[in-house]
Amino acid sequence: MEMTTAVQVVYKRPESLAGMPTHYCPGCTHGVAHRLIAEVLDEMQIREKTIGIAPVGCSVFAYNYFDCDFLEAAHGRAPAMATGVKRVLPDNFVFTYQGDGDLASIGMAEIIHAAGRGENISVVFINNAIYGMTGGQMAPTTLPGQVTTSSPSGRDVEQMGFPLRMAEMLSNLDGVGYVVRRSLHDPKNIRMAKKAIRLAFETQVRGLGFSMVELLSTCPTNWGLTPRDALQWLEDHMLPMYPIGDYKVLPVLAELKL
Amino acid sequence: MSRELWKGNNAMAEAAVRAGVQAYFGYPITPQTELLEYMSERMPALGRTFLQAESELAAINMVYGAACTGARVMSSSSSPGVSLMMEGLSYIAGTEVPVVLIDVMRGGPGLGNIAPSQGDYNQIVHGGGHGDFHPIVLAPSSVQEAIDLTVLAFNLADKYRCIVIVLVDGNIGQMMEPAEMPAMQPLRTVYPDWAVRGADGHERRILSSIYIDPKDEEVLNYHLMRRWGQILANEVRYKGYFLEDADLVVIGFGTAGRVALSAVRSARAEGVKVGLFRPITLSPFPFAQIEALVDSCQAVLVTEMNSGQMLDDVLRATKGRKPVEFYGRMGGIVPFPDEILSEIHRLHAGELAIEDDPRQSWLKRIAPVIGL
Secondary structure (H helix, E strand, O other): OOOOOOOOOOOOOOOOOOOOOOOOOOOOOOHHHHHHHHHHHHHHOHHHHEEEEEEEOOHHHHHHOEOOOOEOOOOEEEEEEEOOOOOOOOOOOEEEEEEHHHHHHOHHHHHHHHHEEEOOEEEEEEEEEOOOOOOOEEOOOOOOOOEEOOOOOOOOOOOOOOOOOHHHHHHHHOOOOEEEEOOOOHHHHHHHHHHHHHHEEEEEEEEEEEEEEEEOOOHHHHHHHHHHHHHHHHHHHHHHHHOOEEEEEEEEHHHHOO | OEEEEEEEHHHHHHHHHOOOEEEEEEEEOOOHHHHHHHHHHHHHHHHEEEEEOHHHHHHHHHHHHHHOOOOEEEEEOHHHHHHHHHHHHHHHHHHHEEEEEEEEEEOOOOOOOOOOOOOHHHHHHHOOOOOOOOOOOOOEOOOOHHHHHHHHHHHHHHHOOOEEEEEEEHHHHEEEEEEEOOOOOOOOOOOOOOOOOOOOOOOOOOEEOOOOOHHHHHHHHHHHHHHHHHHOOOOOOOOEEEOOOOEEEOOOHHHHHHHHHHHHHHHHHOOEEEEHHHHHHHHEOHHHHHHHHHHOOOOEEEEEOOOOOHHHHHHHHOOOOOOEEEEEOOOOOOHHHHHHHHHHHHHHOOOOOOOOOOOHHHHHHHHHHOOO
């Protein structure tokens, strides 16, 4: 019996992902999140009508990695900027990509009100419990006791307050169609994260209001851990504080067969 | 089109509508609020975008996003609200997208009050946010001029891809005058080649104010300054009254200029050779025109509803060649024509010295006027 070997492509760069060498640190999960977004844009065939909004933080250069139109917002203002775009171009697909300092600290008013208005935009929220770009300062999501360069003895909640759980907070708002938390620390969770991004994007395409996926992510550089240890630290320390879950999913989305 | 009675704030809103504004984002603040309220009814009725933002900070960033689509967009606010917009304005300038902002100034600093003021001159004319750029600043002194300059603001913003601020005091926003509206312009259907509207049929477009390599940022700064040079050369606007034979020249903008005109007319009736120079563009400032006036006059009186913020620009133009005196009211007080007329009499009669800082003698003169 003759054996033939057909060459089959099983893995390639999504069309919505630009061919750009990464500037992210080794082991950082931003790259994973970027790829998942690009895969979903490809699957939904919405690249040509997509306008992304990049934040200030490590992902300030997010626009370099996507082969779609992009804007770069002021720190924390991506939801306001996205609102401006979406209100003028309601038929386009508009998403923001924001870190925890951007979204949960300086941009708190903008994210809450965009969600409260039921602004028909999608948000990918990267929670790595630290400020990456400025070199490892405390974030609003930094864990109690976590050492950062601005909480050198660990986050003392009596002095520095408690971490903010954004997915839970936003889930109380009537304007929200879809808000969930996922994690990027292992393949199973990454697959779940991709499905959540798809559902968030479907929420917007179907005009069902505000959607957000919070993604627990690693920052090996500023956590002072190897990439592998960082994944373990996320699992051991972040998951108990930030449980993976569906915090608000409109029934019509829950029933969606994709 | 016939003349109708228009309130300044409503008039500027309707003028923007007729200039083809596609989206308005704002936040209520006195004495600007009628503009927002007018838009809240008018814009949706025309199928255009109106949104009351959660803050001026959000409003200007919504404007920023909407401007990136190539649509005509605007916001309006008053002094404390405009302070909150400084961040967004700087990003807009760095991204080179056209935006129109109307600032209906009130008394300050701080919460101040809601009375008419010109206290934002420095923040708007010499500021407008961090970094190296200049906005175009237009200063009307009547409701009709507020209408005309609002339309002009959109045209200049598009022409130069820059920020144009219509700087009015609360007086212009609140008062009613007969005025004529321009014809309704159609909304834009063809968008500029930089507009971000989805990469459909063309390469992706990125709009950003980040130039992480200082060499690139310096090139942007150079480019902005070259463009500013064109604006300086082409867009200076002003109006002169009774200047041909004037020995005394009064310089004032907006309501202060208008009050000064009443005083100048009274002085002319008395036979005093006095004229008024009213800058319409505060930025670009009419330096050369003022410098030319200095040769033919004996003295200059600057009048403002602030502590002499434009005075410094006038002094740059007069270069110490002629005496320059200052008379200002602050804190939301509008001067009466008689106050300016008294100053004209004083300058007309007196031996005037060239002072480094005319504010010092003004502070002495104004103390009894304000009860100190």
